[in-house]
Amino acid sequence: MRYLFEDYALDPERRELYRGADVVSVAPQVFDLLDYLIRNRERVVSKDDLINTIWNGRNVSDAALTTRLNVARHAIGDTGEKQRLIKTLPRKGFRFVGTVREAKKPAGGAVSDIPTEQPKPALPLPDKPSIAVLPFETMSGGPEQEYFADGMVEDIITGLSRSKSVFVIARQSTFTYKGKAVDIKEVGRELGVRYVLEGSVRKAANRVRITGQLIDATTGVHLWADRFDSLLEDIFDLQDQMTSNVIGAIAPLLQRAEIERAQRKPTGSLQAYDYYLRALAAFYRRTREETTEALRLTEIANGIDPEFAAAYALGARCYIQRKSFGWWTGTAEEIAETRHLARRAIELDQDDPSVLARAGHALAYVVGEVEEGADLVSRAINLDPNQATARYWMGWIHLCLGEIDPAIEQFQVALRLSPLDPSIFTAHSGMAWAHFMAGRNDEASSWAAATIRRQPNFLAGYRIMMACHAMSGRVEEARKACMLALQLDPTLRISRIKDVVPLRRAEDIERLAQAFRIAGLPE
Template sequence: MLAADVAGYSRLMGADEEDTLARLKAVRKALIDPTIAAHRGRIVKTTGDGMLVEFASAVDAVRGAVEVQHAMAEQNGSVPQDTRIEFRIGIHVGDIMFDDNDIFGDGVNIAARLEVIADPGGICISNDAYRQVRGKVEIVCDDLGPQPLKNIAEPMQAWRVRPVGQTPSAVTSGSALGETQALSLPDKPSIAVLPFQNMSGDLEQEYFADGIVEEIITALSRFRSLFVIARNSSFTYKGKAVDIKQVGREMGVRYVLEGSVRKAAGRVRITGQLIDTATGMHLWADRFDGATEDVFELQDQVTRSVVGAITPTLERAEIGRAVLKPTGSLDAYDHYMRGIASAYRWTSEATSEALRHYYRAIELDPEFATAHAFATTCYAWRKSNGWVTDAASEIAETKRLAERAVQLDQNDAQVLCWSGAALGLVCGEVDAGGALVERALRLNPNLMDAWLSSGLIRLLLRDWSIAIEHFAHAMRLSPFDPLLFMMQHGTAIGYFQTDRYDEAAAWSAKSIGENPNNSSAWRIMAASNALSGRQEQAQKAILRLRQIEPAARIATIKYAVPLSPSELARMEEGLRKAGLPE
C-alpha cells in the first residue's frame, strides 16, 4: 500500500487556492497517474491533497514512488520553495480488506501513518516493505529505528528511502546526525515562531507580517510552561527557504509556527500552521481575514486566536508524548503530563490517578511549582463533585500545596491562577485566592486558565455578571479547550443565580455535551428545568445525575457547592421539584 499527500497543503491553499488546485491537477495528469499505471498500481481513492494506491508488489510501489519523487524534484528545481508542490509518501506491506471500491485494514493505516513522518519530497517505508525491496531496487535506506505511529499499538521500525548517489539524510541509523549538530530539547514544550512570508510584494505588509510575529512571540513568552525562541534568533530564517525538521534541530525546539500574509483588493489574509518538527505533521492550521484599514485590530485578533489555539494543541501533543513514553523512563515532567491526561477523564478514579502522578512528579522534583498547583485542581474537582471523604484533611492539603506552589514560583501565571482558584473553592479563602488570580491576569492576559479561574472566583464573590463575562473571554481565547465544559458550566451557574433558568439550562446542556460526566452540570440542568416548569427534562437530568453520583441527595448539596443560605434554598427547591431524594 502507498499513501501520499501534499506537504504544506493548507499553506498552499491559503496562499492561492485556485493556482494550487490547477497545478496539483496538472501534476497528477502528466506525471503521477501515468507513473502509477506504469508500475502496475491502482489508485483506490483520492482526497483533496493525497491518494491511496494499491500495488502488485512492494518493489513496484517503491520504484514508482522513487520515480515520482525524482520527477517532482526536477520539476520543482526552478519553483520558489514556498510554492512548491511536494509529496510525502508512506509504503507498507500488510493485510487489507476490500469493500466495494475501497480498502481498509492495518496495511492501509500503517502506510498512512508512515506518510506523516516522511520528509516533504521523501519516502518512508515499513520494515516489512524494506525486507521485500532490499537488494532489488537501486536505493539506499536510512534506519529510523522504532517509530511511534498514531493509533498503532506498538512502535514500528521505519526506513527513509533515498536513491543511490544521493547525500545521506540528516538522520541515519536512528541516531547519527548530519552536518548540523542538533540542540537538545528543553524539559518543557519548545517553540520557534518563524517570520511570516509576505505573499503580496507590498513592503507595508512586510512590516505588518513582522509585527504579527513579534506580537505572537511576546504573547507566548508570557507562558512560563513554554520555552520560546527569541525574536532575533527566529528572524535569522527571514527570507530563506527552510526545512522545518532542520529548524527543529538547529533551534532545539519541538514545534514551529509558520505563516504568511497576503493582501488583495483591500483585504488582508493571514494564515498560520503549527508543525511538529520531529514528524513534520501539521498539528493546527487556520486563516484570518480582515480589511486593510483595520490592520492593527486584525493583528490583535490573529495574536489572540493563534495563542489561544496553539497552547491547548501543544498541551495535547505533550500529553500524547508522555503517554507513549515507556514507563521505565518516566521523569517528573512525564508524570505531570500523565497527571493532566488522567485528570481530563473527569471521573473519581481518574482524578485519584492524576493526584498520584502529580505527587510522583513532586517527589522527583520537589520544586516543580506547576505540579503542586495542578494537584490542587484535583481537590477542587473532588469537592465540586461530592467525592470528598475527609474534608478537613483535603482542605489542609489543598492549602499546603497552593501556598507551596506560589512560594516556588510567584511569576508563573498558571501556578497563580490555579492555586488561587483552589484556595477559594476548597479552602474558602476567596480574597486571598482572588488576589493570586488577579496577579495571574496581569502577568498573562492571554492565558485562558486565568480567565476561567477568575470566573470561578467571581462566582464565589457573587459577581454573577462579571463571572459570565470572564467565562466568555476564556471561551474566546480557547474555543476548543479540554476545559471548555467548565467555562460553559460556570456560565450556567451565573445565569441560574440571576434567575435566568432558560439560559442556565441551555448552558448546562452545552457543558454536558462537552463532558457528560460532570455531575454538577446535571444538578444545574435538573434544577433549572424544574424551576422553569419543564418537569420531564428535569426528571431525566436527575436520573442521569444519580447514575453518575449514586449518593447524590438534597442533604449533600451543601457540601459540594459553596452557596449562601438563600442560594442553597433555591437550588434545593429546584432539585426537590426535579425528584432528587432528601
C-alpha cells in the same frame, strides 16, 4: 423560510440557529432577540420594541438587556466592541446590519442553496499580534513519547502568553488539531489569529532537536524557520530560544523584557519534569483512573524535586477535577491535602501565572477559601491575560461571590481565547449557573443542555440542569436530571450545597436548595 447571513442560518420555524451544518445552542429569549432584529433589519429597533416583543412588556433592566445582546452577538461570532452584525446606536436602539438573504425551504425541510458543510466563520483578529501554536509532530519514540512533545508545546505557549503585547490561543483549542492535516489559513480563520507556529520534536538518547516554522495565516507566507539542537538537560534553554525567536519574528518592536523575565527553569531536575509531563498528559484524558494516575505522578515529581511548584499546583488541580466530576468523597483529609498542595505551590513560586491560577482555583473551589482564591486568580490574569483556564475559574469565583455580570464577562473572554476548547463545557456550565442565579431559567436551561451535550458525565451540568428545570416548573425533567446526578455522585444532598459550590450569598443558597427540593434531591 430561513435567514442566511455570513456562515449562519436562522430557522424561525424550527427555532434553530445554524453555523454551517452545526446547530448553535442559544437560549429561547436569545433566539427571539436575533429573530426580531433580523426580521426588522431595515430599521432601528428601540429598547421598548424589544421589551414589548421579547419580554411581553415586563420590567427589564439595562444590564439584563445588555447581557442578552452580548450573548446573541457571541452566538453569531460578533462582539460588543466590533458590532459587525448587531450595532448599538446610542440613545436610539439596535439594528442588525449584516447582509441577509432569505431562502425558502423545499418540502424536505433543507435549504437548497446551503451546502451541507460550510467553513466556520472567521473570528475577528485582535488589535495586537495574535498567534496559535499547533501540536508539534513527534519524530521518534512512537506514540508513548507524545507526552514529551505536548509538554514542549504547552511550555512554549506559556512563555508566549506571558507577554501582554501578544494574544495567544489556549492550548486546549490548538490541540483539537492534533494528528490532523491542517490548512494554515483555515486554522487562522477558525481561531482568529494572524500567525501560526508549527514544528516537530525529535528525542534520541540524551539529545533533543526542536524545529519550528512561523507562518502568516492570512497569506500563507513563511516568516521564520529554525532548528534547535542540544543535550536533553538543556531543554528549557531550547524552549526559551524558540519563544524569544517567535516573539522577535512577529513583533520586532515588542518589549521583550516580559519574555526574558519569564524565562526560568520550572525545576532543576529533568527526571521530575518528565514525570510532570506524564501527569499533565494523564490529567487531560479526564477519566477517574487517569486523574488518580496524574496525582500519583505529581507526587513522584515532587518526591524527586521538593521545590517543583508547578507539580504541586497540578496536584491541587487534580483534586479540582475529582470534585467537579464527583470522583471524590470530600473528606477532611482530601481538603487538607488540596490546601497543602496549593499553599506549597504558592510558597515556592508567587510569580508563575499557571501556579497562581491552579492554586487559587483549588483554594476557592475545593477548600472554600473563596476570597483568597479570587486574589490569586486575579493576579494570574494580570500576569498572563491570555490564560483561558484562569478566565474560566475567575468566572466561577465571581459566581460564588454573587457577581453575575463579571462572571459572564470572564466566560466570554475565555471562549474567545479558546474557541475550540474541549473543556468548553466548563464555560457553558458557568453560564447556566449565572443565568439561574439571575432568575433567567430558560436561558440557564439552554446553557445546561449545551453542557451535557459536550460532557455527558459532568456532574455540575446535571446539578444546574435539575435546578433550572425545577424553577421553570418542569418537575419531571428536573427529577430525571436529579436521578442522573445521583448516579454520578450518590452522596449529593441538599445539606451539602455549600460543599458543592461555596456560594457566599444566602439568597443563592436558598434558591438552590428550593430547586433541589422540587427536583427530589434528598435532604
